[in-house]
Amino acid sequence: MTATRPNAPDTRARSLRPAEIAQAAVMAALTAACAVIAVVVPFAQGASLLGMVPMGLLAYRYRLRVLIAAAFAGAIIAFLVAGLGGFMTVLNSAYIGGLTGVVKRRGRGAPTVLVSSVIAGLLFGVFAVGALTMLTRLRSLLFDTIEANAKGTARFLEGTADFIAKADWWPLQRVADVVRWPAEPLRDLVAGALTYWPLLIMGYSVMIILVVSMIGYWVLSRVLERLRGIPDVHKLDTPPDGGAGPLPVALRDVSFRYPKAEHDALAPLTLDINVGEHVAVTGANGSGKTTLMLVLAGREPTGGTVTRPGAVALGEAGGTSVVLQHPESQVLGTRVADDVVWGLPPGRHVDVDALLTEVGLAGMGDRDTGGLSGGELQRLAVAGALARDPALLIADEVTSMVDQAGRDALLDLLSGLPKRHPMSVVQITHYAGEAEAADRVVSLSESLDNTAMVDVAAVPTPAGSVAHSGSGAPIIEVVGVGHEYSSGTPWAKSALRDVSFTVHEGDGLLIHGGNGSGKSTLAWIMAGLIAPSEGRCLIAGKPAAEQRGEVAVAFQAARLQLLRPRVDLEVASAAGFSPNDSARVTAALAAVGLDAAIARRRIDQLSGGQMRRVVLAGLLARKPRVLILDEPLAGVDAANQRHLLRLLEDLRRETGLTVVVISHDFVGLEGLCPRILHLRDGAVEPSPTPVKGMS
Known part of the structure; x- marks a missing residue:
């Protein structure tokens, strides 16, 4: 048996691997979408710059053939939707993004881009000159158009000058002379340029590609510089075939x-x-x-x-x-x-x-x-x-x-x-x-990234005597809420039907149901992120969409909620204080069972459970009135589940925090959520009832 080298280059891999196909497909779709927007939507040509980013990422992270595959796929999609303009926009994005990505990956700089763009301009110019040499009718049509535009512009200048000159006032006579002056040189310049059209095409090609390449490099390189600092720790490459297999x-x-x-x-x-x-x-x-x-x-x-x-x-x-x-x-x-x-x-x-x-x-x-x-x-x-x-x-x-x-x-x-x-x-x-x-x-064994189980609050009171359960003022009122996705289309799908309930301040509610029962949709409506198709959802008497600051929500997929590259930056941003306030960052992390040493870790180096707790640390530090947790225990180990539940129970009892939990896991939730709401196929099964002991 021999030791494998998983990161060794795969010299056999001439075709695209599944992971590369997936990356090429996604990036091609993004680039094509940007190209279509740039071509179809008026005054949206700047969207074409966004298309450079996906192509640049491919060139920066993957083999050249992945970029070529994505460029081909994206160009075909854009051509089918937006015609030749979309096709050329994708190719331009692939050229600039690919050039920038390859240059940054190899540690080169602007001089390499400059030389490469001059060579690309010359090649494109040679191609254009050759095409126009053979396509004589197209050349005649193109030159006639240019000449007609020049003559029209000259006549417009002369007509404007004649109109101004009609005024019998000498300053306006001088203005008319200035307006008329460019007309004749413009005719002569265009006529001379068309006489030496091969040089004109070559120079124009080099200049335009040089300018576009340098601008694209300047913009895109800043994105890739940020990526350089993010180690791609989860990327896996297929090693060369060593015979036999991975086991034992x-x-x-x-x-x-x-x-x-x-x-x-x-x-x-x-x-x-x-x-x-x-x-x-x-x-x-x-x-x-x-x-x-x-x-x-x-x-x-x-x-x-x-x-x-x-x-x-x-x-x-x-x-x-x-x-x-x-x-x-x-x-x-x-x-x-x-x-x-x-x-x-x-x-x-x-x-x-x-x-x-x-x-x-x-x-x-x-x-x-x-x-x-x-x-x-x-x-x-x-x-x-x-x-x-x-x-x-x-x-x-x-x-x-x-x-x-x-x-x-x-x-x-x-x-x-x-x-x-x-x-x-x-x-x-x-x-x-x-x-x-x-x-x-x-x-x-437990790593140093987790603290020992240390209680940060007193043991909560039993579920049967929770002080705030149903006794505070109504904070969440859901009245006849229904929601349908893709409403009015053949793909319309009902997620909720006639859901009604009230949550009082300081209450704890568990929303339970099988996959696809509408739990997450209900959470998004309560958070004000989507409006219900029917009925209304009120937070403190006002529509939920107008009260987003009152409600904090932790999504089911914690990674999608983490927007900063480092833990301390994420917690501070979510909580609204300076990341330099290390004491508050440390306190927020300690509240969810994370050691201060993790503050400087990159988000992508965390486990799924750690990501979930980082999200919760930022949300709790904001001190919201309502906290909605979508599967908060998923991916969290047993010890930290107990820690988080104790923390939330204490906050609910001592500060009046209203907690709504969506979870498949019941163990330990009796004290935090004395009430339970069952959803089945988008409808409430029984009404919310007190829970003396969940099983």
Whole structure:
């Protein structure tokens, strides 16, 4: 057996890899959209500058062939929508973005862009001269147009001068002479230029491409400079084929430290994974679970050795497949059956119907992926992974966003895979029940990024005697709320129907329901982010859309809510104080169980649970009247779940904070949420009732 080198260049890879296809597709669509806007919308030509950014990112991060594929796809889309103007706009964005990205990636500067743009201008000029030489009719039409424009402009100047000269006042006579003067030189200049038209075309081509290239470089390079400081720590490359496969794999004192980090994200670990095993990996947030997934999927560790008989072969037959926590990031096809085979090489036979049946999606091959629930999306992601015939399947927190029924179905599916296929499953989880279903459990030690469990407030009172439950003034009033997405179109879908309830100040409400029951839509309406199609939602007696500052909401996907590159900047920005106020940043982080040392960490170096707590730290520091939490416990380890719930209970009891929680997890929520609202298919099942003990 030999040690693999996951970051070694793949000299065999001449065709695009699935990840590269996905990147090219997304960036091509963005560039085409910018080009269409620039061409179709009046006075929106500046939108073409935005199209340079996606192409620049591709050139900066990926191979040149990825940029070429994206440019070709984007140009075809833009041509079909906006004609030749859109086509040329995409090509221009690809040229400038590609040039800038390659130059910045290789550490060059403006002189390289200058020389490259002159050469590109000369080549384009030669092409244009050659085309006009052969296309004589087009050349005559073009020159006649230029000459007619010049003569028309000259006549306009002369006519304006004659009109001014009619006034019998000598200063205006001088003005008329000045206006008339350019007319004749303009005719002579255009006539002479058209006589030497090849030189004119060459000079114009060089000048225009030089100017556009330098402006584009100046604008785009600032974006790429910021990206240079963001290490692409989660990027995985397919290593060269080493024969055999990824199993069995042996990790010996393997550790990993992210760039510029002060300590290891994954402490030294010795681990063996054999063929046919179902291994559960548990541990606190920040203990290195996701980092271990990256190492198993091909990331080279910063310490220790990884030994396997062949290549990781990420996404290849007999290799490694990964299913992530958020299935939306892995579902790319618009149709279920198409997504299963998306990115597979031509000629690969896949029994799509059998795979869909195995993962519990029988008969759904023609369904639109946009209409699937969270649990269905996760099962589809598993089907896509199985279509690669992996020897190793890694599932990273795949049940955290799924209701209990979907969670049980996914667990049965994952635990049964090693019995039905010659493969192993590594499942990363926080749930004890899921870990018990595995053949063995690997528990990672807690890292320095998490503080010990220290109580920062008194133990809350029992749920039955919560002082503010229903006793304060009404703060949230939902009256007859209904909502329909894509209303008035063939794709209209009802999310909520006639929902009514009242939440009083200082109250705690748990909104519960299966995937697709309308919970998140209701949260967005209460936060004032979307207006209901029917009914009304009031915050403190006023429409929710007018009271956004009164309501703080933590989204289900915490990463989408983190907009700053570093933890301290994010917390300070969300809370509204200076990032230089380190004491307030430290206090905000401590309130959610994070050590002060994490303040200087980059957001992309955090685990999913840490990201969720950083969001909550910024929101709590704002001291809102209403706090809406969409799946706040997803991805958070048990110890920090207890810590967060105690913190929220104390805030609700002592400050009158109103808390609305949307969650699939009930354990520990009795004290925080004495009331519960059940949603089923967008409607309230029973009315909110006091809860003496949730199960």
